[in-house]
Amino acid sequence: MAPIKDESHWRPLVEECFRREAGTQASIPNLAQDLIETGVLDSMGWVSFLRALESASGINDLGALLTNRAPSLESIFQVFNEAQAENSSIQAASNARHAVTGASAILVSSCAAVGSRKIPSEEIDQAFGMPPGKLRLRAGIESLAYATEEENELTLGARAAQQTLHAAACGAQELDWIIATSETHRNYPSLSARLHSQLLARETCGALDVGGACLGLLNGLAVAQGLIASGQARTIAVITSDVHSRIFQPGRVAGEFGGLFGDGATAFLLRAKNGSTPQQAYALGEFFFGCAGQYAGAIRVSDASNGNLDVHFDGESLSRAAITRMEKVILDVELRSGIARSSVQGLATHQPNPRLVTLLAKQLDLVPDKFPSVARTFGNLGSSTCGVALDAILQSAQRSQPAQRDPIFLASLGPGLVFGGGWLVPIKT
Amino acid sequence: MTKLLITEITRMGPAFCVIGLQREKDKIQSVRPVTATANSWLHFPYQRGDVLQCDLAPFSGAKPHIEDRVSTSGFEKESTVPEPEVVTYLRKAETAESLPELFGCALHENKSGSGLFAKPPEAKRSVCGTVTQNLRLEFCANELRATLALSSGEVLRDLPVVDRDWRDFIEAALAIRRGANRLARLERFLNSQFHYKVLSCPHHFIRLGLTRPYHELCWLMLDTLIPLPKQDWLEEF
Numbered sequence: 001m002a003p004i005k006d007e008s009h010w011r012p013l014v015e016e017c018f019r020r021e022a023g024t025q026a027s028i029p030n031l032a033q034d035l036i037e038t039g040v041l042d043s044m045g046w047v048s049f050l051r052a053l054e055s056a057s058g059i060n061d062l063g064a065l066l067t068n069r070a071p072s073l074e075s076i077f078q079v080f081n082e083a084q085a086e087n088s089s090i091q092a093a094s095n096a097r098h099a100v101t102g103a104s105a106i107l108v109s110s111c112a113a114v115g116s117r118k119i120p121s122e123e124i125d126q127a128f129g130m131p132p133g134k135l136r137l138r139a140g141i142e143s144l145a146y147a148t149e150e151e152n153e154l155t156l157g158a159r160a161a162q163q164t165l166h167a168a169a170c171g172a173q174e175l176d177w178i179i180a181t182s183e184t185h186r187n188y189p190s191l192s193a194r195l196h197s198q199l200l201a202r203e204t205c206g207a208l209d210v211g212g213a214c215l216g217l218l219n220g221l222a223v224a225q226g227l228i229a230s231g232q233a234r235t236i237a238v239i240t241s242d243v244h245s246r247i248f249q250p251g252r253v254a255g256e257f258g259g260l261f262g263d264g265a266t267a268f269l270l271r272a273k274n275g276s277t278p279q280q281a282y283a284l285g286e287f288f289f290g291c292a293g294q295y296a297g298a299i300r301v302s303d304a305s306n307g308n309l310d311v312h313f314d315g316e317s318l319s320r321a322a323i324t325r326m327e328k329v330i331l332d333v334e335l336r337s338g339i340a341r342s343s344v345q346g347l348a349t350h351q352p353n354p355r356l357v358t359l360l361a362k363q364l365d366l367v368p369d370k371f372p373s374v375a376r377t378f379g380n381l382g383s384s385t386c387g388v389a390l391d392a393i394l395q396s397a398q399r400s401q402p403a404q405r406d407p408i409f410l411a412s413l414g415p416g417l418v419f420g421g422g423w424l425v426p427i428k429t
Numbered sequence: 430m431t432k433l434l435i436t437e438i439t440r441m442g443p444a445f446c447v448i449g450l451q452r453e454k455d456k457i458q459s460v461r462p463v464t465a466t467a468n469s470w471l472h473f474p475y476q477r478g479d480v481l482q483c484d485l486a487p488f489s490g491a492k493p494h495i496e497d498r499v500s501t502s503g504f505e506k507e508s509t510v511p512e513p514e515v516v517t518y519l520r521k522a523e524t525a526e527s528l529p530e531l532f533g534c535a536l537h538e539n540k541s542g543s544g545l546f547a548k549p550p551e552a553k554r555s556v557c558g559t560v561t562q563n564l565r566l567e568f569c570a571n572e573l574r575a576t577l578a579l580s581s582g583e584v585l586r587d588l589p590v591v592d593r594d595w596r597d598f599i600e601a602a603l604a605i606r607r608g609a610n611r612l613a614r615l616e617r618f619l620n621s622q623f624h625y626k627v628l629s630c631p632h633h634f635i636r637l638g639l640t641r642p643y644h645e646l647c648w649l650m651l652d653t654l655i656p657l658p659k660q661d662w663l664e665e666f
Binding site: 017020021042043044045046047048049050051052062063064066067068069071158162165166169170171172173174194197198199200203 | 539541542543544562563564565567568569570571572574576577578582584586587589612616617619620621624625643648
């Protein structure tokens with residue numbers, strides 16, 4: 001929500017927007033005059049006038065707030081007054097909460113959508129010219145989720161987002177921001193812009209793409225948390241979507257690398273915490289990030305001049321780096337949150353491959369079940385791996401009693417080696 | 430006598446505007462029966478899908494309302510066609526996939542507020558069917574508006590919804606006898622179940638129309654949204 005100005009600021013603004021709609025020579029009607037009934041504006045002109053006011057004032061839901069009120073200037077001024085009062089109290093409450101808890105954003109719903117084609121890993125071995133069983137034996141991948149011809153980053157992301165909105169009974173017009181991340185969508189319009197159009201978000205809803213490859217989800221959640229905490233936004237969709245199967249194809253990249261990846265998307269709906277918190281909501285804790293440049297050479301992907309992908313992939317050193325860094329991040333999460341890792345509902349982490357997840361669980365002295373099985377059945381989904389894992393934990397938590405839900409740890413990393421961690425805490429009402 | 434499959438019944442103030450499909454040789458085209466004195470009907474006791482017999486004078490209306498035909502007799506109902514079949518015929522009539530194709534002309538954005546309009550001399554027709562990637566309905570200060578994405582990805586915002594059945598459904602949903610929080614319940618429905626019911630319908634289809642010229646501009650409207658609402662949906666929220 002944009003800052004609300006005082007009456008002396010927005011009265012001329014109302015008059016300017018009115019004259020744009022009714023004509024420059026039009027006189028300003030009486031405050032209580034019904035603009036439609038008296039023929040000053042028709043219903044289309046009334047809506048058009050309000051949309052202009054929404055855009056000019058930053059009160060994006062002015063039209064919705066005027067439902068059930070008379071179409072008059074008086075109603076508009078009343079809504080401005082109420083919005084101003086609400087904004088002040090929200091800001092004050094937000095500041096107070098932020099000072100005490102460090103978080104005012106809550107996660108209210110989520111959804112995952114993976115590629116519809118389930119391919120046994122042996123087929124992938126064969127396609128990449130590797131010995132049958134290599135992916136299963138060396139990496140622990142049993143199958144991969146591949147997109148069908150009709151599926152792409154947009155369709156998968158939109159499907160996940162629509163189901164997430166639906167689960168929260170949230171209209172797309174309520175979104176203040178769409179934050180998208182993908183390590184495979186490299187076209188313009190960007191993924192967030194295309195999702196914005198596909199979801200039919202308001203024109204004044206922002207569309208933002210964040211990078212970070214497999215760290216993208218955490219980057220997106222942290223940005224969303226910041227926007228909500230600062231009072232700039234109240235409702236945000238964070239969406240990941242990755243379709244590797246069109247890029248990492250046999251002939252373009254080696255099977256030991258390309259064969260690890262599948263296709264999928266996830267979406268998360270974040271809201272500013274207010275009085276009516278949904279029962280299943282989780283509060284966002286802190287996020288922290290960093291970049292361990294020493295591992296930058298372990299993986300590099302760039303466009304080659306012949307149109308192929310130039311992939312430098314040192315699997316062994318990348319595995320070592322991933323395990324070391326993830327373990328460190330999870331221990332930091334434990335330290336910062338004061339929550340014992342053994343007590344969490346689950347860990348939503350990046351899963352380069354299932355073998356590494358098993359190894360990580362062992363290093364941390366955790367049962368492997370704390371890590372939802374994502375890479376084993378779908379493959380490495382890039383920025384969506386962490387998302388699918390988080391969604392699986394949230395869905396599982398929904399099936400338990402609110403009092404039995406526990407915190408969730410998040411940890412991920414991407415080429416660079418960029419890394420990040422954070423946590424979610426169930427809201428027990 | 431002309432056989433007309435009724436596909437559009439839209440609200441125009443207290444009256445109704447009606448459009449039907451007429452087959453001429455191999456072609457199926459939209460026809461708008463009007464009276465000799467008005468463009469709309471104060472009383473129209475028929476439904477979408479009804480096949481009506483009528484007499485229509487063979488001349489076209491002024492651009493872009495070239496579908497106008499003066500009705501010279503009353504209507505007589507002959508049969509009824511189920512909704513999926515109506516859509517089958519609509520797909521064979523005027524259709525488009527992108528914004529400029531809709532009415533055969535450029536569509537302009539209202540720079541001072543919301544809405545899209547066509548300039549009457551440029552528009553080749555006043556009604557067109559299309560499929561949508563996505564569609565939502567919302568209230569803006571008591572006015573029902575649609576925002577939709579065409580299959581081309583182009584987004585149309587704030588179209589007035591004039592479909593009679595959808596407007597009736599919304600009014601029924603807000604009727605006082607339905608108890609408390611009616612608007613909030615309706616908005617919840619529009620934000621959740623509506624999406625599944627409409628977009629997952631295998632014969633989902635819409636028709637867009639242009640208003641009569643108003644200050645020399647014709648504004649876009651959502652004339653028809655199929656599936657039409659079902660009365661029992663009211664029990665769900």
